[in-house]
Amino acid sequence: MTLPLGQQLKIRTMIYVAGEPIPFFWPMRAFIHHNPLHGLEHLPFPEAVATGAQLFHGRGFLSRHAYQRYLAQGKVDRAALAAGIDEFVAQQPAIPGVDLSHWLMTLLTRGEQPIMRSTSLADAKEVHAAIHGREQPEPRVDPDTLTAMLHDTLLDACPLYDAVDRLYGTGIGAELDELVIKSCLDFFDEGQSVWHMPGRKQGLFSAWRELALRNARLFMRGLHIERILENEPHPEGVIASVMSELGIPEDKWVDCFSRELSRLHGWAGFIRWRANAKHYYWSQRYPADLVDFLAIRLTLALALLAERSRQRIATDRSALETLIQTRPRETWLRHELHSGAILPAYAQRVEQTLARGRAKAIEQCFDDYVRARRRHDAEDQAAHLCQLATRADANAALEVLTSDQLATLMPVLQQFEDAEGMLWLRAMEAQAMQTVLRDINLTPPVPRDKRPFAQALFCIDTRSERIRRHLESAGDYQTFGIAGFFGVPISFMELGKGSETHLCPVLLKPKNLVLEMTATAPADVAATTALEKVLHELKESVFTPYVTVEAIGMLFGFDMLGKTFLPQSYNRWRQRLYRDKPATHLLLDKLDREQADSIVRAVQRAVVGKAIEQEFELEPEAVTDEMVRELREAALGHATRAPALSGTLNLTEEAEQAFIQRLRSVYRIEPAFAQLQREQLARIGFSLDEQTNFVSQALHSIGLNRDFSRFILLVGHGSTSDNNPYESALDCGACGGNHGLINARVLAQMANQPRVRQRLRAQGIDIPDDAWFLPALHDTTTDEIKLFDLDRLPSSHVIYLDRLRSGLTGASRLCAQERLPELQLTAGNCDPAEANHQARRNAMDWSQVRPEWGLSGNAYFIIGRRQMTQHLSLAGRAFLHSYDYRADPKRRLLENILTGPLVVGQWINMEHYFSTVDNERFGSGSKVYHNVAGRFGVMTGNLSDLRTGLPAQTVLDQGHPYHQPIRLITVIEAPYEHARQAIEDVATVKNLVRNGWVRLLIIDPEQNTAHIYDHNTWQSRPLPGGQADEQPTESTAS
């Protein structure tokens, strides 16, 4: 039975909508920092956090204890905290005798744990009695209330199998996850396994269906999925059939799908991304989407429920409804027991009573348990309130509260504790804003009488802040911040690779392809690489691992000892086994039509030549140009015969025509394919106009349009670490999680072209002839900066290289010295040389779970001139984007910065925020337990959801946050109206600001005022030394 097309499309649409809140998960080879609540960014931050908490069962804020630590360290603005409390109190009813502001401040700053329990059964009267040590009133349990509560909890808020688990402790959810994960691992494997799942080209559901119908393990496990699958060949049909069988009404399907997807949100996010990544090799080859995923999940869920139903338990919606209606007390006791909410002292009795199943005993047990539970909750609540009152020095006030007043106070406290995360967050952000506002420098730079020795363009990455500061202090260097792809989105095909890599933010889709080429002759696969491949196959195959261990285990032992005890020397020796990558050139210039035709012709000739050699087993010297020309013409339809070949080989006409046909069908020598090749070739390189525009835009956007130095370094960045699946998370986010060197080489090559410079002059950017753009790579793990493409450097510049290198080395060492104490590699401080040595060793140490702190600590995004923060040590916490508003009267450059780099910065910031506040749910937990899954992700242990977010070692230090989780404080140095209008014109950023996903600060250097967007309005305040009013005022535009 096949579902009608309309119904199929409807189900697809529902799943599309249900999948919206699930964040994409990119393969870890190119780790992309992203907001785990990206799908909820249309909501205000607090609402999105609450929704995210429901959907992903994760916390949106730190614990109170963690915030109190920050308060003690002076990282929370107490006045802002008090103001937040006052604001809350103003909206609450007054309670006689209770100084609510004081109580709440005490609760926040001195209470260790939340005091209100949302699951408490005790009402205010019972708590009141408990406070005064009186006998508790006899509890009343309204069966209708109980039924309604059970209905809400079990039927509307969780998947059906989850409800069954909560009532019977059946563990279906865990088993289902395990089965789904195993299926996903089989299908999505990208070369980790030696034996592959058959039929993957048909797509996820079809391949799985084929196997599942013949899976003896499932059959022996009692899962008869053939009953579900036999009549439904399509995933949509299976989904519809399962949902009907489970008795779930259609209006609840979308919610149900969302819950199912969020349960394994790592896998769902990966599949969702993959289905959208049309250029992704594995996705093209083995297609899969969320519809397939859900069909598999629901099929297995139904099969598991059917299997459990043999134990005579309710396993469908109507049976659960009946159970709740007819036996609410038993159902509630079951829920208490199996959801873990039960009072431990009653657990055994409840378990035994339920097992015996005697109605009267269950009723008695229920009455006793409810009484005990209410008493426990009331006493617990009373104890917490008394503790709070004691701390607030308000015992007398609590004593005299009536039960009605207590009934008013308790929901207020509950509401406050629900909202306290935002209060802490805002107070912490207020402190961070004050820090930067206090020290900002708006005095104009002193005019220079000569150009700097060198200028360096670094990525805006927070790690560049330190190295820039040290480079500036090392000599006459001027630095700039620009997004690490240098404004040039590239699709890059590396030498020896057959696929393209996008080197730009994931928000962009590059149009231009850059090829890496070498003039050296092609080499055979190095012996070491071949050996490694053989070892991999021996290790991963089913039969060979034992033999491998016996035969060559010692080799691995040697490797292990070397890597562990002498990481630096051993790795250096090991590197010698690999062939060095040859010097390469980047194919940057666009091909004209004639060149493209010529290349296509050359390729066709080569293919025809090879085809003759292979098909007729001829030696190359026997293949003449004439043969090739005739065959090519014939295959393309420009001729009918190829007499040279026929004559040489005595072929019949039929054989000749068959070969010509084979050239068309197998070797693709045909007009349509030639056209496709021309189109592909048209993507290679950049036209002169494009090159000029990219260079012009890059220089304009950072305000560098005059006073060019002899050296203009374009410093991309990347990292080095060993045994680290998160390596690319430490690379450049603006380059799609790759090293930034290629983009630097591309822009340098463009900017060094005389024809480009000529055109730039016409645009008012006069780059002197002796100015040379030089690409470089900043290794953020070792802090070393390495120069590239030195073979292109004019001889006139070679003499200055020593000075340049010396400055870079000095900066690197000082940077390592500053950074190393935070990594706790050495006891106390060390000198720059030692720091440099330790950092290099760290990068090669395979046991190191934290090669560097990466972007952890990010807090600011500063858009403005370098002078504003040059004197400040921002401790690697700021993204620094150079910008001069005077060079951007139309706000176009600012809008570009907001659209690209700021959004990427916000993703990075939110990734760190959520990974810190709940590392288990939004982060990926400890690296120590991670295992690589399918070569694209990691799992905890041998089987888990794909771990998204950042590991504990990146954001936590000994269990406490290292990264201070605050929203990105974006500082724009520009006149207020100029900046505000730019924000208004970029819809994405406008929404991020209005919904509170970033905090925005405009520093108006002309008015010497700061404008902060807060509470849906712009508020202005004077800067130190300013002439404006002392009190914040509301700006006119909002």
Place this chain on the structure above:
Amino acid sequence: MPTGSYLLIGLFLPLFPLSMGFNFVLGKSRSTLLRIVLLLLWPQIGLILLPMLDSPVPGWIIPLALFTAALYALRALALRDVGQWSGFLATSAWALLWIARQGDMPMLQLHLFALGFSAPLVLLTLLGAGLARRFGAAYTGLYGGLAESLPRFSAILVLVVLAIIATPLFPTFFIMLVTVMQAATFMPLLAVGVTLVWLLWSWAGARLLQGFIVGPAGDEAVIDLNRLATGAYALALTLLVASGLYGLGVLL
């Protein structure tokens, strides 16, 4: 009075269904001290009564003893209450004394074997009382993450459970080793059965620990074992290891 004797001895050296008696009495005992006394004395009484049988142990008792041991070990897999778990493990272990007896083990050694099985269970009973004091009951799966919230307590709990499930160096390990080796001499299939029971204990122990030790810790602040108590438990465990090694010396 052979039938009466068998019934009486089968109660104290538990044989199904008489084994229910011990678990009933243990389940009704609320006092920790009483539970400890029961755990220590119950099998000793059975062993004291054993010489009442003037004839050799009939053949059908051995399969019944093995069945009892396997049944209680299997049931222990699903138990969450520490008290009940201790009772089931004790029943399972003491039932194996019949098999040791069948292998002509001297009575003194049998008494020591019974003590070897009981001693770690006594420690678990004490720990269970500690959990009940802290959380209201010693019941798995309700409050996990003890490794984080009560590190010292967790370490002791793990070692005690390892002692109960007969891991090397503890006396239970050597007792099981001897029992298996003896069983292998007169009925190899019996040795396989005893090994299977041993395996079930390990599984049950792992499940018990999993319900307490791993996972995120609760929000409530709880007090860990003090140094003195930790030292006392450590001393008891060291004595167990020492006696295990002494037993090994005797065996060799």
